[in-house]
Amino acid sequence: MTVLVFLDPKFPEGRLADAAVPQLMAADLGATRGDGVFESMLAVDGTARKMDAHLDRMASSAQALDLAFPERESWERAVSTALSELLIQAGPTEAVVKLLLTRGVEGTGSPSAWVAASPVPAEVRERTAEGLAVLLLDRGYDSTVADRAPWLLLGAKTLSYAVNMAALRYAKAQGADDVIFTSSDGKVLEGPTSSVILAVEEDGVKTLLTPELESGILPGTTQRALFDAAEAAGWARGYGPLEPAHLMEADAVWLVSSIRLLAPVTSIDGTPIPSSPELTEELTALLRGAL
Template identity: 70%
Template sequence: MTVLVFLDPAHDDGRIVDATQPQLMATDLGATRGDGLFESLLAVDGTPRKLDAHLRRLASSAAALDLSVPDADAWRRAISTGLREFAAAEPNRTTAAVKLLATRGVEGASQATAWVQVTPVPAATLAQREAGLRVLLLERGYDSTVAQRAPWLLIGAKTLSYAVNMAAVRYAKAHGADDVIFTSSDGKVLEGPTSTVLLAHDRDGQKTLVTPQLESGILPGTSQSALFDAAQEQGWELGYGPLEPHHLYEADAVWLISSIRLLAPVVSLDGQELRTSPALTTELSDLVERFV
């Protein structure tokens, strides 16, 4: 079941279309050049999670791309329409994956193409929260300072140009793994293709949660940010890298976190088993369920 709602000035609450029929022009720059952006978020019982944070990041990505997109209220109305339609078609599902997409539109036109997509959360995604992830370290091919030197590379914006990210995941699966953690050419830990890296230490009762530095050229994680806020209120200390691979091997636990999969433990890295902590995973997963 897929629900598509296009943001259309002639339809205040969005225009529902048939997802089984072609909807995008072949000359749309999102299709021909990957020129656009997106956001993915989880909806529970018809309510989108962290919507404000996702809309802020969408606006930030749009500014980086110099792309004019509908305003936040228009997105909110279209999301509500999509979730109502999804609930009517799938009344027994309590969760849904919501994707917001915008492209530069048809070549030569001045208006963006924008739509909301609502689908079930894949069962395989849910299973990874329980089973954990076997992960490979793969070099991304640039150093950790390039984002500051070359803003035109759009590092830190959530663009449609995900071919490299998906190629990395396919490479991991072809080599017996589930996912990837990217590293920079100067040896820093960055992020997953669709997730943020977290690690934890528990030393004499003081728990510390650490993530890579944003300045190293990663996408700001909405789930990571919300979890950090919740963990800090529960007495956790927070850290922001810089991280190198040896920090992952030395941690008491490592996770990948994202808006749809949520918190998934990393059980091995480049074939070497990592320490895992069911207790820490349970504690953080509870915070994710409540606040993320």
């Protein structure tokens, strides 16, 4: 079940469209070249969570692509329309809300923009609860390339996710569930669809750590919300650089994202690592309270 709402000047609240029939032109540059940006956010009982943070990041991604970004109010109204319709069709539920923006049909100069809302699949929560077996995979760039080569669009959330999906398929072919990318100079980066967070406790001080943004990773909206909530609850927080050894030695490691929230990592490259249901429960409660 998916609700589609297109941003359309003729429809101030967004134009509802039938998700069961074709809606995108075959010559749209989003389809032919992956030339566009997107965001995925969680909605609970008809209310989108962290919408400002997602719109901020999407606008930044669009700027990196020199892509015209529709007014925030247009996105907000389209999201509201989509979630209202989803409530009618599915009732109160957790939902995945995707915001998509492409350069549009080649030669027209008119972007395509739409919202898609659908219930969160049950298996997402089930897989998160079981924990994840993760592979470390080399992304092929060193951790300083983002500044040297801005055209690589590292740190922008683009539609060009073929490499990320290929990494996940490779991991599953090896019997793993997910991936943590590393740089060619040995730094921990991020997952294909998630941020990496680890917890350490020393001398009674609990600290959350995540890789530094300067390494060319996507700024995580969920990571930031969790860090803010944890700091308010007395946790310390820090930013890399991190190496694989830090993951192996941590008290717990998670992949975090807007839809899965906290997914505990239970093994890396086939080696079991510490995990903590207690910390997962504590941090999940903090995160949900911050959304």
